[in-house]
Amino acid sequence: MRILILGGTRFLGRATARLAVEQGHEVTCVARGVSGVVPAGARLVAADRDDPRALVPLAAEGFDAVIDVTRQVSHARHALTALADHVGHWSFVSTVSVYADHTTPGQSAADAPVLAPAPPDVDGPIGPDHRWYGECKVSIEQLVRERMGADRSFVCRAGLIVGAEDPSDRFPYWVRRLSAGGEVLAPGRPTDRVQFIDVADLARWLLHAAATRLAGTYDGSGPALTRAELLAGVAAGLGVADPVLTWVDQEFLLSHDVREWSGERSLPLWVRLPEAGGLMDRDVRAALDAGLTVRPLPDTVRATVSWMSANPAAVRQGGLDPADEAAILGEWQAVRDR
Ligand SMILES: NC(=O)c1ccc[n+]([C@@H]2O[C@H](COP(=O)([O-])OP(=O)(O)OC[C@H]3O[C@@H](n4cnc5c(N)ncnc54)[C@H](OP(=O)(O)O)[C@@H]3O)[C@@H](O)[C@H]2O)c1
Incomplete structure (x- = not known):
């Protein structure tokens, strides 16, 4: 596949790019190059997604699959505007922070209520407590589904991600x-x-989803x-x-x-x-049934x-x-x- 990873210079994006190269795919990553470097064998297109037209030059290349890790609503909007008509499948890495209820155990992505989308004047998480993080991810999920259509979009609500290159202290x-x-x-x-997911397992599932054109909304976490x-x-x-x-x-x-x-x-x-x-x-049985391995x-x-x-x-x-x-x-x- 020709895969475009929007990210790829740190943790999950980088692990996904690395595995995609290992699997023999042609991998392009878009990032500023501030957070780190892309893995060997991947191509970095250095661009700042604050610029609404930053991804426009990539449209002519055409990609089988896009994988986006953004938290910024405008970054997702710009990317979809530039590329949606030129790619086959779009995976968006969302988060379990989109859910409205963190108290009830055993909920599943199929029917658990989510937060309201971010207000129009909020573009990304704010401050040390990442206020509006979940709401911004909800907004981006909606944009992806609207622009790509239900049958070409995969929303992966990641749980706690662990493993090599984990930037957290958890x-x-x-x-x-x-x-x-x-x-x-x-x-x-x-x-x-x-509950958590190994970054390498999540990366493998994202690539499996792209290869099989998995569509729908799932939690990305182990049991x-x-x-x-x-x-x-x-x-x-x-x-x-x-x-x-x-x-x-x-x-x-x-x-x-x-x-x-x-x-x-x-x-x-x-x-x-x-x-x-x-x-x-x-409850992550749906993800396991859809190819996630742990x-x-x-x-x-x-x-x-x-x-x-x-x-x-x-x-x-x-x-x-x-x-x-x-x-x-x-x-x-x-x-x-x-
Ligand atoms: N860690 C967890 O436990 C956890 C749990 C649930 C969900 N998630 C989600 O999982 C995803 C993790 O992604 P990740 O590990 O790859 O790390 P990330 O911190 O989300 O990476 C952001 C990527 O975007 C790039 N970027 C940031 N600003 C940019 C800009 N203005 N223009 C172009 N590129 C820009 C960064 O590269 P440059 O800085 O080099 O530009 C980097 O490659 C995130 O979506 C997060 O919300 C994480």
Whole structure:
């Protein structure tokens, strides 16, 4: 296939471009070249999508498939205006942040309600909390379906993406923490649900979707597993036998200013329950039926470790620091022993 990736200089876009080259496709990426470089064998067309006409010269080339990762509504609009009539199939990487209800577990893409589209004066996520992120993705989903038609558009609502070149501090925290050994603070209950997708599996599915002209809207995530399974899988990938896990109650963590999800003083991938019980517990059977395959967790861990070891400076440090973790574990022990 002749594939056009709008992105391709970092994480998912780059992984998709790399795999597409490996599969023998002719790969063109469009980016400014600010975030990184495209993989060997892919062509970079350097362009700034803030310019409404930046993609117009590519129309004459014609592509079998486009894969777009944008968060900016205007970038999607410009791309569709320039290219929709010159490509066979359009995949848009959206997000599970489009959903309106993050509380109810077991929802599926087929019928879960989504947010309203972004207001006309909002073009992309704003500020450190990425306000309007989900709404902008909803707007772009609509544009893609309108311009490409239902039978030529694939909307992939990605869940948490993990694996090699992960620019976040989320999954890498657990890899780092379990490899450090000692008593590990495990948040919440062993049965709490966690859900994510390996970047390489998502890349493979995007290319499968393009090749088979998959149409429709799907969640792009692996099946949920328990937090105990997550930590066991990370340990297995690291070759750590019998990690020492101390499960600490959610309310205790919250009362000690331990934060959710990511960032400073957080326990990454941990979210408050039941409020966020639907965020990482979605029903993804439709995606699995439509060709998404999911590798064993230890393989994801090994890919992450090998990237972290080769690129230490690129790994974002975040999460609970060891001294804070030890202090909280000490206090928890004291409460339990009382
Ligand atoms: N990470 C997660 O856990 C997660 C979860 C759910 C959904 N998602 C979605 O998954 C996608 C991930 O995409 P990604 O990993 O490839 O990273 P990304 O950060 O979305 O990459 C953005 C790409 O667009 C390019 N770009 C940005 N501004 C541009 C401009 N003005 N003109 C031209 N190109 C521009 C960037 O390259 P340059 O900077 O070099 O121009 C880069 O290649 C995103 O859509 C995200 O919303 C992610």
